[in-house]
Amino acid sequence: MSDAWKMFAVPFVCLTIATVAIWASVGWVLQKFNDEAMICFIILLTAVLTVVLWICLIVASSEIEYEVESE
Incomplete structure (x- = not known):
């Protein structure tokens, strides 16, 4: 369970940061x-x-x- 949580949390955090960066870039471009x-x-x-x-x-x-789960 711990390994599965780490596998999910790392991409989730990276994707959240990427989403914020994308939308911040869009805000800058829209100006x-x-x-x-x-x-x-x-x-x-x-x-x-x-x-x-x-x-x-x-x-x-x-x-x-x-x-x-299959393991």
């Missing part, structure tokens, strides 16, 4: 643009990227739990 279409595109792209990263984390964590 440079005044075009509404570009702003919407950047926000949509960042939201999709964030969702994909979190789905990867969920899939990876479920596979890790399965491997630990």
Whole structure:
């Protein structure tokens, strides 16, 4: 159980930091643009990227739990 928790916690913390960094970068980029279409595109792209990263984390964590239980 302890190993599974470590395997889940490390990617979770890294992904949380990555998410904050991505959205901070988006905030900085949005200050440079005044075009509404570009702003919407950047926000949509960042939201999709964030969702994909979190789905990867969920899939990876479920596979890790399965491997630990099967041993």
